[in-house]
Amino acid sequence: MPAHPAYPVGLRLTGRRVVVLGGGQVAQRRLPALIAAGADIVLVSPSATPSVEAMADGGEITWHRRAYESGDLAEAWYALIATSDHAANEAASAEAEAHRVWCVRSDDATAATAWTPATGHSDGVTVAILGDAPDPRRTAAIRDSVVEGLRDGTLVAPHQRTRTPGVALVGGGPGDPDLITVRGRRLLAEADVVIADRLGPRDLLAELPPHVEVIDAAKIPYGRFMAQEAINNALIEHAKAGKSVVRLKGGDPFVFGRGMEEAQALAEAGIACTVVPGISSSISVPGAAGIPVTHRGVAHEFTVVSGHVAPDDERSLVDWAALARLRGTLVILMGVDKIGRIAETLVAGGRAPETPVALVQEGTTAAQRRVDATLATVAETVTAQDVRPPAVIVVGEVAAVGGPLTPVE
Ligand SMILES: C[S@@+](CC[C@H](N)C(=O)[O-])C[C@H]1O[C@@H](n2cnc3c(N)ncnc32)[C@H](O)[C@@H]1O
Numbered sequence: 001m002p003a004h005p006a007y008p009v010g011l012r013l014t015g016r017r018v019v020v021l022g023g024g025q026v027a028q029r030r031l032p033a034l035i036a037a038g039a040d041i042v043l044v045s046p047s048a049t050p051s052v053e054a055m056a057d058g059g060e061i062t063w064h065r066r067a068y069e070s071g072d073l074a075e076a077w078y079a080l081i082a083t084s085d086h087a088a089n090e091a092a093s094a095e096a097e098a099h100r101v102w103c104v105r106s107d108d109a110t111a112a113t114a115w116t117p118a119t120g121h122s123d124g125v126t127v128a129i130l131g132d133a134p135d136p137r138r139t140a141a142i143r144d145s146v147v148e149g150l151r152d153g154t155l156v157a158p159h160q161r162t163r164t165p166g167v168a169l170v171g172g173g174p175g176d177p178d179l180i181t182v183r184g185r186r187l188l189a190e191a192d193v194v195i196a197d198r199l200g201p202r203d204l205l206a207e208l209p210p211h212v213e214v215i216d217a218a219k220i221p222y223g224r225f226m227a228q229e230a231i232n233n234a235l236i237e238h239a240k241a242g243k244s245v246v247r248l249k250g251g252d253p254f255v256f257g258r259g260m261e262e263a264q265a266l267a268e269a270g271i272a273c274t275v276v277p278g279i280s281s282s283i284s285v286p287g288a289a290g291i292p293v294t295h296r297g298v299a300h301e302f303t304v305v306s307g308h309v310a311p312d313d314e315r316s317l318v319d320w321a322a323l324a325r326l327r328g329t330l331v332i333l334m335g336v337d338k339i340g341r342i343a344e345t346l347v348a349g350g351r352a353p354e355t356p357v358a359l360v361q362e363g364t365t366a367a368q369r370r371v372d373a374t375l376a377t378v379a380e381t382v383t384a385q386d387v388r389p390p391a392v393i394v395v396g397e398v399a400a401v402g403g404p405l406t407p408v409e
Helices: 025-036 050-057 086-099 136-152 182-190 202-207 228-240 259-268 281-288 320-325 339-348 378-384
Strands: 017-021 040-044 062-064 078-081 102-105 118-122 125-129 166-171 193-196 213-216 244-249 273-276 302-306 329-333 356-361 369-374 391-395
Touching (some): 025 040, 025 050, 025 078, 118 136, 166 259, 228 244, 320 339
Parallel strands (some): 166 244
16 A cells, blocks of 8 residues: 555646547546546547547547657646556656656556546536545445435435425336436435326335425326316425425326426426426336337337327327328327227228237336237227236337347346
8 A cells, every 4th residue: 555645636627738648448438527627638549449539530639640759748737648558658657757747547556646536426516536545446336335325315414405496397217216317316305395196106205204295196097186287386385485396207207297387387486497307108118018119120210199089089189190101110108098999090091900019007117017919909908908007008010029028137
């Protein structure tokens, strides 16, 4: 172990020259953070990985296609020495020392004048972990724990919570609690009030501390529901009381989620609102059941429609005749009850009766199940197999591609 630990510091590199020697994997890993820091990056290397080359092509770095030469570090504030030539690294290191340029080395950390900490970023904070001696595995593991804790809110003690007044419309994903975004999870952990739908990651509500008020906005199909206006009023009322409010929605807030209606109501009431996109069930539920919504050579398009009103219903805004002429994938949400009429309309409009159809009920949850049929058989299959909402219905050849995935244990 070195006699003294490294002294941690944050370099402000905006517009300052950073020289990177070597265009291999080390440069590829380190360059994004240097670019993000706004450094004026000069890469010296005869070759580069395709990703590094793309950074040069995109103008993010300046690339000199040659080997290191004495004098390359003269104007640098900071250097990353990572060539595959040990002698060149030694020479560059000596030049850095002579010019008092802090440098990191990929081949010999102990010979370097600086070490790269294991870094991570979460919500305006950079976490950087340095060992007293170079120990990348350990520092990366500690970094991961800290960043994960910050992201899911477990590392923030309640009295330190950074409460954000206003409303966050959070897309919770299709149901599996692991499928919410990192930002959504953090905002949930910081909330005073959560107004949640029936669909989405309900399990996460159980993790909320007891002081958090959870309001059930369940819109159970054909059952109890909380009128949209009542939801809007609840959002406004709690935000006006200075609470940090999360409106937790299934999937993505703007995919048949009435998210914009809520955002508009909040804007009219002068309440700050942030939207956190979510993983929509329209893609993720088929995916979880082993159905790709596109597949090379099979489908070059997918269309997502609501089936909550039948094709012959005058309230329908869907052009079913046009959909019947499409060859690609049709993803139908809220369509279980009307699938018989929908299938008839698609066949009448030209889609083959033997077109595969898959229904995925309660996707990504422990209760997930997949039922397969064709356009000709789907109506009777739904009845015979008692398929119930929520389900995503996939119409098209992709439903016959692959099959159920083997989960990793
Ligand atoms: C009101 S829409 C909301 C869609 C949501 N905003 C999204 O992006 O996934 C509700 C419909 O989404 C589908 N859905 C949502 N979650 C589902 C799940 N876990 N499994 C199957 N279908 C689901 C069903 O078709 C359900 O009737």
